[in-house]
Amino acid sequence: MPREHYYVGLDVGSAKVKVVVGKFDPNTDQLSIVGTGEAPSAGLRRGVIVDLEEAVSSISQALDHAERMTGLSLNHAVVSVNGPHINTINSHGVIAVSRADGEITEHDLLRVIDASQAMQLPLNKEILHVIPKHFAVDGQGGIKDPVGMSGIRLEVESTIIEVSTPYLRNLQKCLKQVGLEVDELVLSSLASANSCLTKRHKEIGSVLIDLGAGTTGVVVYEEGQLLLASVVPIGQAHVTNDIAIGLRTTVDTAEEIKLKYGHTDPESLRKDSEIKLSEFDANEDEMVSRRHVVEIMEARIEEILSSVNKELKKINRDGQLPGGVVLVGGGANLPGIVDYAREKLRLPVVVGNPSSTLSSVIDRISDPMYGTGVGLVQWVAEEDLRHGSSGLGLSLGKKIADNPGVSKLKSWFKSFLP
Ligand SMILES: Nc1ncnc2c1ncn2[C@@H]1O[C@H](COP(=O)(O)OP(=O)(O)OP(=O)(O)O)[C@@H](O)[C@H]1O
Ligand SMILES: [Mg+2]
Numbered sequence: 001m002p003r004e005h006y007y008v009g010l011d012v013g014s015a016k017v018k019v020v021v022g023k024f025d026p027n028t029d030q031l032s033i034v035g036t037g038e039a040p041s042a043g044l045r046r047g048v049i050v051d052l053e054e055a056v057s058s059i060s061q062a063l064d065h066a067e068r069m070t071g072l073s074l075n076h077a078v079v080s081v082n083g084p085h086i087n088t089i090n091s092h093g094v095i096a097v098s099r100a101d102g103e104i105t106e107h108d109l110l111r112v113i114d115a116s117q118a119m120q121l122p123l124n125k126e127i128l129h130v131i132p133k134h135f136a137v138d139g140q141g142g143i144k145d146p147v148g149m150s151g152i153r154l155e156v157e158s159t160i161i162e163v164s165t166p167y168l169r170n171l172q173k174c175l176k177q178v179g180l181e182v183d184e185l186v187l188s189s190l191a192s193a194n195s196c197l198t199k200r201h202k203e204i205g206s207v208l209i210d211l212g213a214g215t216t217g218v219v220v221y222e223e224g225q226l227l228l229a230s231v232v233p234i235g236q237a238h239v240t241n242d243i244a245i246g247l248r249t250t251v252d253t254a255e256e257i258k259l260k261y262g263h264t265d266p267e268s269l270r271k272d273s274e275i276k277l278s279e280f281d282a283n284e285d286e287m288v289s290r291r292h293v294v295e296i297m298e299a300r301i302e303e304i305l306s307s308v309n310k311e312l313k314k315i316n317r318d319g320q321l322p323g324g325v326v327l328v329g330g331g332a333n334l335p336g337i338v339d340y341a342r343e344k345l346r347l348p349v350v351v352g353n354p355s356s357t358l359s360s361v362i363d364r365i366s367d368p369m370y371g372t373g374v375g376l377v378q379w380v381a382e383e384d385l386r387h388g389s390s391g392l393g394l395s396l397g398k399k400i401a402d403n404p405g406v407s408k409l410k411s412w413f414k415s416f417l418p
Contacts, residue, residue, distance in 0.1 A: 005384065006034075008066075009376030010059065010077040010180070011188060012171070014044045014214030015237060015330065017062035019077075020365065020373035021070050022358075024381050031381045033360035033374065037066025046214035046233050047082030047188070049170045056177045063178065076181045078376045080188035081128060081171070082215055084233035085164035091116045091130075094155045102150040104137065109147055109154075116158040126168065128187060129161040133225045144224075159226050161187055183380055189217025190229060191375030192328045194382075196352030196368070197221060206323030208352070209308055209341070210371065211331025213237040216304050218311045220321070228315050232307040236331040239300045246296045247288055253280045257293060264301055264336035266294040301337070305344040312345070324348030328371035 004023055011018040019037035024030070039061035043054030063074050093116025097108055117130045135143040137151035146154060168185070175182055193208045202221035210217035216232040239262075244254035261275055269291050277284035312318040324347045327337060332351045342349045354374035355366040365374050 005381075006072060007031075007183075007377045007380050008074050008077040009080075009191070009373045009379075010063075011080045011191075011370075011372040011376065012044065012047075012049075012055070012059060013041055013080075013082070013188075013212060013372070014047050014235065015041055015212070016369070017041050017058045018370060018373040019062045019066040019074070020370065020377050021066055021072065021074070022374075022377035022381060024384070029385075030359060031378065033355070033358055033362055033365050033377070035066050035070035035072075036362055036364050036370070036373070037062045037064070037069060039065060041213075044214070046084055046235070047212070047231070048085070048167055049174055052170065052174055052177070055174050059174065059178050059180075063180070075179065076183050077175075078183045078380045079171070079175060079180075079185050080191060080372050080376060081163055081168070081185050082188040082212070082217070082231065083164070083167055084215065084231050085167055086128075086187060086229070086231045087125070087162045088229050089119075089160045089162060091119055091158050091160050092155065093118070093158065094153065097151055097154050102152060104146045104149050104151060104154055106147055109135075112154045112156045113158060116156050117160060119160070121162060124165050125162045126165050127160055128163045128168075128185060129159075129190070131159045131161070131226050133157045133159055159229075161190075161229055163187075184383075186376055186379050187229060188212075188372045189219045189231070190226075191373075191379055192217065192352070192354075192371035193219045193221065193375065194378050195354040195357075195375035196326050196328050196371045199224075201323045201326065204323040205317070205321040206326060207308075207312065207317070207321055207347070208326045208328060211236055211304070211327060211329035211334075211337075213330065216308060216331075217329070218308050220312070220315065220317060221323075222317075222321070227317070228311065230311050232304065232311065234300075234304050234307060236329075236334075238304075239297050239331075242296050242300050243293060247277070247293070249277065249281065249284065253277070253284070256280045258297065261290050261293060262297055262334050263294045264298055264334060264340035266291045266298060268336070269294060298340075301334075301340065302344065305341060309345055319346035321347055324350065326350055326352040328352040328354070328368040330367075330369040332368035 007022045009020040021035035023034045041058050043051030049055045093112045095112045135146045136155040189210045192210045205222040208219045212235045214235045218230050220228040240255045244251045273290040274287045277286045338349045354371045
């Protein structure tokens with residue numbers, strides 16, 4: 001009888017490290033989430049590790065937490081990659097079909113995708129994902145899956161996601177120190193899109209906005225294809241910092257004020273509504289206007305959303321995506337954000353629910369903050385389903401990343417196989 005598989009997603013966020021443990025039952029073909037763990041992040045800025053020791057300690061704490069909850073020993077994980085160093089490039093590959101009778105095989109598919117990533121990258125950059133968009137056979141384009149078709153010349157248009165090499169090395173060093181083997185590295189907002197965008201969203205044209213602490217991820221899909229993946233280097237921690245500066249409080253107090261009294265619309269609040277700072281810090285005795293706090297917040301959130309809109313403008317999709325906006329990340333919990341984003345982006349807006357397609361008794365994962373963690377687990381589980389599992393049974397995750405080529409190859413298939 002086939003045995004269960006466990007998958008671990010590790011989301012190394014700027015504010016919080018989040019761990020999600022998924023169990024796949026091959027008898028029912030069901031993936032369920034069986035545990036989570038989290039710890040405040042230290043040593044990270046805008047998604048990038050700036051202090052190795054502190055980051056190691058945060059990741060270890062989050063893993064311990066998940067191990068206690070599940071009773072499992074977690075030694076493999078699929079890990080998120082994030083930061084302003086991420087870049088999307090379009091590329092083109094072309095090959096001659098290898099079989100004499102002209103039938104296109106999976107091998108040709110791999111060769112042409114491989115050809116599309118043969119490009120000159122700057123020394124400090126490397127490829128994280130190569131995602132084929134569509135193929136052309138003998139000049140006839142728009143083909144999703146050419147395997148089995150006949151032709152002489154096979155071409156592909158791919159989206160390449162490149163990342164900074166020093167960033168990756170630091171992340172890998174950190175994970176090694178934690179004692180964790182990496183199954184795969186996945187761009188965090190792509191993982192979030194995996195858990196929070198439906199097939200229909202991706203088909204009709206939608207944008208996922210990941211309102212993280214140090215970054216805001218923007219991912220656009222249309223006709224089932226990835227159009228854009230970019231990272232705006234401003235996030236919800238900047239909102240907190242602005243409050244701390246505006247009220248002259250500590251960052252911790254500002255964060256608590258934001259979580260308790262935060263909103264996006266100052267006009268919706270009573271003019272005389274006040275916040276007692278002593279509620280958060282015994283050393284403070286001032287009263288501050290809640291409207292003033294919300295005005296500070298609104299200014300920064302407006303900046304974030306106009307940066308997102310600029311990204312949409314670059315691909316001519318501002319106000320132009322019928323599937324609308326799906327908000328994820330901790331910032332999606334901010335009261336008023338749905339209406340505010342609808343007004344600023346001129347699109348329908350909903351908050352993503354990472355648990356919507358999964359069975360789980362763990363309520364925590366319905367928080368949009370868990371979009372990336374849940375998406376990472378789904379990412380590897382879906383790949384296993386497509387390519388046959390490694391047969392490691394109860395041992396956690398699977399060991400595929402010894403050969404980075406293998407892991408990339410799996411990503412290539414990610415977005416286009418039905
Ligand atoms: N109810 C809320 N209102 C406003 N902001 C919130 C709320 N809940 C969480 N946040 C903010 O969400 C952020 C954390 O979200 P998340 O865990 O998605 O970020 P992260 O993944 O750690 O960061 P990044 O993706 O940028 O590396 C924090 O800045 C926190 O202040
Ligand atoms: Mg995040």
